[in-house]
Amino acid sequence: MPFDPLLGLYATPLVLAWLIYYGVQKRNEIRARGIRDAAVEAGLTEPASLHPQIDYAKCLGCGDCVRACPEGKIIGIIGGHAELIEPTHCIGHGACKTACPFDAINLVFGTEKRGIDIPNVSPDFQTNIPGLYIAGELGGMGLIRNAVEQGRQAMNSIAKLGGMGQQGMHDVIVIGAGPSGISASLGAMEKGLNYLTLEQDSFGGTVSHFPRGKLVMTQPATLPLYGKMNFREVSKETLLEFWHKVASETGLQISYDENVSDIKIEDGGFTVITGNNSYRTRSVLLTIGRRGTPRKLGVDGEEQSKVVYRLTDPAQYRGQHVLVVGGGDSALEAATSIADEDDTTVTISYRSGSFSRAKLKNREKVERQAAEGRLNVMLSTNVKAIGPDSVSIDDDGQMVQLDNDAIIVCAGGILPTGFLKNIGIEVETKYGTA
Numbered sequence: 001m002p003f004d005p006l007l008g009l010y011a012t013p014l015v016l017a018w019l020i021y022y023g024v025q026k027r028n029e030i031r032a033r034g035i036r037d038a039a040v041e042a043g044l045t046e047p048a049s050l051h052p053q054i055d056y057a058k059c060l061g062c063g064d065c066v067r068a069c070p071e072g073k074i075i076g077i078i079g080g081h082a083e084l085i086e087p088t089h090c091i092g093h094g095a096c097k098t099a100c101p102f103d104a105i106n107l108v109f110g111t112e113k114r115g116i117d118i119p120n121v122s123p124d125f126q127t128n129i130p131g132l133y134i135a136g137e138l139g140g141m142g143l144i145r146n147a148v149e150q151g152r153q154a155m156n157s158i159a160k161l162g163g164m165g166q167q168g169m170h171d172v173i174v175i176g177a178g179p180s181g182i183s184a185s186l187g188a189m190e191k192g193l194n195y196l197t198l199e200q201d202s203f204g205g206t207v208s209h210f211p212r213g214k215l216v217m218t219q220p221a222t223l224p225l226y227g228k229m230n231f232r233e234v235s236k237e238t239l240l241e242f243w244h245k246v247a248s249e250t251g252l253q254i255s256y257d258e259n260v261s262d263i264k265i266e267d268g269g270f271t272v273i274t275g276n277n278s279y280r281t282r283s284v285l286l287t288i289g290r291r292g293t294p295r296k297l298g299v300d301g302e303e304q305s306k307v308v309y310r311l312t313d314p315a316q317y318r319g320q321h322v323l324v325v326g327g328g329d330s331a332l333e334a335a336t337s338i339a340d341e342d343d344t345t346v347t348i349s350y351r352s353g354s355f356s357r358a359k360l361k362n363r364e365k366v367e368r369q370a371a372e373g374r375l376n377v378m379l380s381t382n383v384k385a386i387g388p389d390s391v392s393i394d395d396d397g398q399m400v401q402l403d404n405d406a407i408i409v410c411a412g413g414i415l416p417t418g419f420l421k422n423i424g425i426e427v428e429t430k431y432g433t434a
Contacts, residue, residue: 025077032076036085044356046114047084050092050107056081058104068099070219088356092143109430117417120426125154128426129265131282133158136180137206137289138416144179144207144239148221148229151180151287155187155224158283163268169280170196173272176287177254178205182243184285185252187224196279198258198272204243206289209310210236213337225250260288263423288416295411297325301386307407311337319343321403323391325383326410327355332362334408339375347376347402349383349393383407 039045052065052075059081066075066082075096076085082104084090097105110116118139125133135154136147155172164171174184177199188195202208207216216239220230226246231239246252258274269282294309296302311334319342324335327350335348348366355363369375378395385392391404417427 028076029078032073032078032083032085035073035076036078036083039086039088043354044086044088046111046356047087047090049090049116050094050109051087051090052084052096053106053108054082054084055104055106058102059100060102060104062101064099064101065096065105068095070095086360088358089360092146094146108433110433112431115429115431117415117427118430119420120428124157125150125285126157129424131161131269131284132263132265132423132425133283133285134287134425135184135285136176136178136287138286143219144216145219145221147178147180147287148183148223151183151185151285152187152222152224154180154285155184155191155193158188158285159191159193161283163282164193166268166282169269169282170194171281172196172283172285173198173270173279173281174285174287175260175272176205176289177203178207178287178289181205181285181287182246182252183221183223184287185254186226186246186250189250189252190225196281197252197254198260198274198279199254199256200259201256203247203254203256204240205287207236208240209312213237265424294409295414297383297409297411299383299385301388304386304388306405307386307409309409311408311410314338314341317341317344317406320405321345322347323383323402323404323407324348324410325407326350326412327352328357328410328412329359329362331408331410332358332366334410335375336362336365336369338408339369345376345403346374347378349378349381351380351382353380 061077061080061082063077066077069075071089074084074086074090075082092107094107097107109118119127119134121127121134121139125135127134133154135150139150158172171193172188172195174181174188174195174197177197181197185195185197210216213235216234216236219232220228223229223246226249229242258276260272260274262273263284264271264273269280270284272279272281272284314337317338322338322344324331324346331348332355335346338344339346355366366375366377370377378393380396382394383391384394384399386407389404391402391407393400393402420427
């Protein structure tokens with residue numbers, strides 16, 4: 001059969017287009033392999049919270065999940081299927097699951113090596129105890145947008161309960177005034193429920209304790225009774241100012257200095273006991289977060305006033321010798337922000353050999369400041385004793401003595417698992433399961 005010139009004319013652009021597409025895909029795969037291999041070499045393989053688990057039998061490597069991720073190159077296409085290439089950078093947006101056209105992605109907590117305690121909660125946010133609900137970070141959802149949405153949805157479920165409007169008791173008590181608690185409280189107001197919101201500390205929950213000027217990553221969300229909060233990248237101060245504005249305009253009421261010590265299950269409802277009072281309610285929504293009580297070092301001298309467990313204002317440490325203990329984002333952000341202050345000497349001590357739980361931008365800033373001589377990094381080290389003007393650190397069997405004026409311990413919190421179990425809430429340790 002003779003060659004048809006017209007066929008060649010039409011086929012050539014298609015072949016060129018395919019070759020260009022193939023070349024781009026190969027370059028992307030090489031880049032993805034490099035990112036994945038670097039993460040493995042650095043020991044950065046354990047996701048901190050909710051993350052995608054990919055079913056290779058269903059995944060066809062279309063790349064929709066890669067493009068949908070708002071955090072960048074967290075997922076890559078390798079060998080024709082999607083793969084989590086920077087696990088420690090994943091913060092649980094869940095956009096990848098939504099974007100997948102083949103239902104090849106599940107969102108899970110923990111891994112085979114690292115379990116995470118999660119309360120058992122049904123799709124309507126109710127625990128195994130009828131009438132007792134959990135929303136937000138305590139249930140594993142750390143993102144502000146997700147916490148706001150969960151608070152709203154949980155209150156929608158609570159409003160459907162029978163037995164509301166009983167004399168002498170609240171319809172619902174919301175425990176915690178962070179993003180989820182604020183949203184839920186507004187939802188209770190919107191639905192005309194007799195609500196009470198209890199907060200042991202500050203309006204805004206964990207956000208209120210972030211360092212001054214810290215950027216809070218969030219996405220647009222809808223607050224009941226108010227409307228859209230259209231933030232994507234916002235400072236702690238701006239977000240708190242917005243929430244105060246919402247509270248003022250809606251009439252949101254919160255009872256502060258209410259440390260809940262127990263929740264007793266009684267016929268037709270609950271009694272919530274705090275250090276100040278006890279309250280009867282038909283239902284309870286826990287939005288207390290996961291940090292719980294700050295984890296301490298358990299060493300001699302830790303009771304001194306110079307030892308604190310969160311950074312409020314880096315400027316207060318100007319001119320001092322400061323030690324930051326920990327390897328997560330809060331520790332790295334505390335160390336680098338203090339090192340930015342004039343005339344400070346800052347050391348960060350971490351028991352592991354790498355900052356595997358921290359975001360890339362924080363690790364890069366630590367590396368940059370260390371190279372500039374502004375930050376002393378001590379990996380695989382442990383604080384052994386704290387003196388009035390010094391601190392003793394075990395560095396591979398050798399005791400190192402550092403001048404010290406202040407210590408900030410960012411070792412996370414003790415999860416309120418005991419509190420939950422005491423109430424009767426079932427808690428499961430997740431090892432890579434939903």
